[in-house]
Amino acid sequence: MKILLVKPYNISDHIQPSLGLGYLATAIRDKHSVRILDCIKEGVNAKKFGAFISKYKPDVVGFQCYTFDLSFVNKALKAVRRADKDIITMVGGPHPSAMPEEMMDVFKKYLDFAFVGEAESGLPELLDILQSRKKDYSKVPGLAWRSGGEVHINPKSAVDDLDKLGMPAWDLILPEKYPESQHGAFFKQFPIAPIMVTRGCPFPCTFCAGSIVAGRKIRRRSIDHVLSELTYLNKKRGIKEFHIIDDNFTMDMAYAKEFLKKLKSMNLGMTWSVPNGVRMDTLDRELLSLMKETGLYMVSLGIESGSDNVLKLMKKGITTSQIRRSVHMIHKAGIDMAGFFIIGYPGETKDTIRQTINFAARLPLKRANFFTYLPFPGSESYRELKRTKELEHVNWKRFYFTNAAYVPKGMTRQELKKLHRAAFAKFYLRPRVVFYQLMSIQSLRHFMFLFKRFCRWVVFN
Numbered sequence: 311m312k313i314l315l316v317k318p319y320n321i322s323d324h325i326q327p328s329l330g331l332g333y334l335a336t337a338i339r340d341k342h343s344v345r346i347l348d349c350i351k352e353g354v355n356a357k358k359f360g361a362f363i364s365k366y367k368p369d370v371v372g373f374q375c376y377t378f379d380l381s382f383v384n385k386a387l388k389a390v391r392r393a394d395k396d397i398i399t400m401v402g403g404p405h406p407s408a409m410p411e412e413m414m415d416v417f418k419k420y421l422d423f424a425f426v427g428e429a430e431s432g433l434p435e436l437l438d439i440l441q442s443r444k445k446d447y448s449k450v451p452g453l454a455w456r457s458g459g460e461v462h463i464n465p466k467s468a469v470d471d472l473d474k475l476g477m478p479a480w481d482l483i484l485p486e487k488y489p490e491s492q493h494g495a496f497f498k499q500f501p502i503a504p505i506m507v508t509r510g511c512p513f514p515c516t517f518c519a520g521s522i523v524a525g526r527k528i529r530r531r532s533i534d535h536v537l538s539e540l541t542y543l544n545k546k547r548g549i550k551e552f553h554i555i556d557d558n559f560t561m562d563m564a565y566a567k568e569f570l571k572k573l574k575s576m577n578l579g580m581t582w583s584v585p586n587g588v589r590m591d592t593l594d595r596e597l598l599s600l601m602k603e604t605g606l607y608m609v610s611l612g613i614e615s616g617s618d619n620v621l622k623l624m625k626k627g628i629t630t631s632q633i634r635r636s637v638h639m640i641h642k643a644g645i646d647m648a649g650f651f652i653i654g655y656p657g658e659t660k661d662t663i664r665q666t667i668n669f670a671a672r673l674p675l676k677r678a679n680f681f682t683y684l685p686f687p688g689s690e691s692y693r694e695l696k697r698t699k700e701l702e703h704v705n706w707k708r709f710y711f712t713n714a715a716y717v718p719k720g721m722t723r724q725e726l727k728k729l730h731r732a733a734f735a736k737f738y739l740r741p742r743v744v745f746y747q748l749m750s751i752q753s754l755r756h757f758m759f760l761f762k763r764f765c766r767w768v769v770f771n
């Protein structure tokens with residue numbers, strides 16, 4: 311069959327290959343013809359999507375769906391049905407994993423199947439059934455399907471031995487064709503590819519929906535498997551920088567150290583970063599010096615808040631004094647840092663937000679990103695807000711970080727947005743911080759990209 315896997319179009323500045331779709335392509339390509347369409351990279355918005363489908367004529371279209379993709383997915387599913395009602399449609403990813411029943415209900419006229427969790431074993435099984443026309447979907451792991459108007463959801467599965475999944479289908483993704491600033495900001499070398507070394511996170515942070523797909527158990531690829539992927543990316547695709555996009559690459563410090571020692575001995579000359587962040591309690595001096603020696607140029611840290619009370623509410627398992635100690639250890643190791651912060655978490659006050667803003671400015675960070683809290687389906691905080699009926703009706707259209715989709719009691723949306731702007735202004739409008747950003751610009755093209763991004767930020771905020 312002719313399968314189209316789609317990364318939805320959105321307004322995000324992240325233009326990065328989808329490893330999820332890459333792994334799925336690997337799982338099905340021996341029996342099917344597969345194409346990965348990254349609508350962000352190709353500029354295929356909802357208006358253009360119908361024309362693309364009419365021309366490409368796939369048998370199956372599958373969308374990767376984050377919560378903030380819902381509006382595009384809605385329009386795109388309708389466009390598929392309009393183009394050809396026989397095309398089979400499906401969705402997978404974080405949003406359907408958290409709300410499979412709701413998705414099957416809301417999109418019932420246009421959506422045939424949804425997947426919960428990882429789908430490397432479920433998708434090939436479903437395609438076999440579709441091809442054989444047997445219509446017994448009851449054994450396909452993680453599948454949400456309909457029969458007699460009822461939605462059924464099969465238990466999900468996750469592959470324990472990650473090496474068995476092989477590599478994402480890099481020859482279909484073509485990472486070398488992606489733009490320079492995959493993470494929407496800075497880099498050292500180009501072209502860049504993301505890689506995933508581990509899956510799963512056992513920590514209970516209440517705002518996070520990471521485990522909804524990957525689960526709480528941590529699974530690791532063998533070190534040789536990861537290194538052979540890096541060698542392939544470097545030698546065959548010309549990739550010079552890699553981004554480890556795990557939930558928390560340094561979770562198992564012994565594993566991370568062994569990996570880095572072997573990487574060092576290979577002398578690939580690649581630079582790397584951990585743009586999704588690592589926990590500060592999973593770093594030590596030896597690990598940091600190995601990270602630096604192997605080409606890590608910036609470490610992103612999930613700091614979240616400058617208030618111990620809020621950190622406790624978030625079940626982050628770390629205090630502000632531990633954060634300070636850890637940040638100083640990284641600073642001493644000579645590694646630049648970026649911090650992630652959440653403001654407007656349930657239970658926050660304007661004072662705790664100001665504490666976070668001041669805390670961020672006092673730490674020796676080179677960059678900071680402040681997100682307004684979003685109640686991700688599947689996260690503990692989402693469930694809690696639903697339970698207390700604080701979140702009766704979610705406006706998914708507002709579901710983006712700059713939109714302040716949720717506002718804690720005791721403040722207005724305007725006040726939260728004002729604090730959000732103040733956080734960026736206080737952090738970035740300092741000569742040494744401005745100078746550092748200017749010195750990190752790689753080319754005129756990079757400057758133009760950052761400038762456009764800044765203008766967009768001003769408009770959206």
Ligand code: B12
Pocket residue numbers: 315317320322323324325326327328329330331333334350371372373374375376377378400401402403404405425427428429430433506510517518519520521523524555556557586686687711
């Ligand atoms: C890597 C990552 C990114 C990368 C994404 C790269 C990409 N192009 O896909 C980057 C850094 C760009 C990113 C950005 C953002 N991310 Co992110 N990200 C992750 C992270 C850490 C891992 C995702 C991953 O690659 N997993 C590995 C692959 C193998 O799994 P997968 O992609 O989920 O795919 C599997 C299944 O989901 C399923 N599947 C997926 N798609 C499909 C499609 C079909 C048809 C089928 C059948 C199955 C299927 O099968 C796949 C294989 O098993 C997750 C946390 C987590 N652990 O899941 C957060 C996460 C997905 N991100 C999240 C968010 C919110 C964002 C941002 C909105 C944040 C921001 N600051 O703006 C942006 C949005 C960017 C965008 N343009 O869409 C949330 C999503 C929550 C939600 N309900 O929407 C998560 C869960 C983290 C969290 N905060 O809780 N992210």
Ligand code: SF4
Pocket residue numbers: 511512513514515518519520557558589612
């Ligand atoms: S925020 Fe990071 S450490 Fe916390 S649960 Fe999510 S992935 Fe794990």
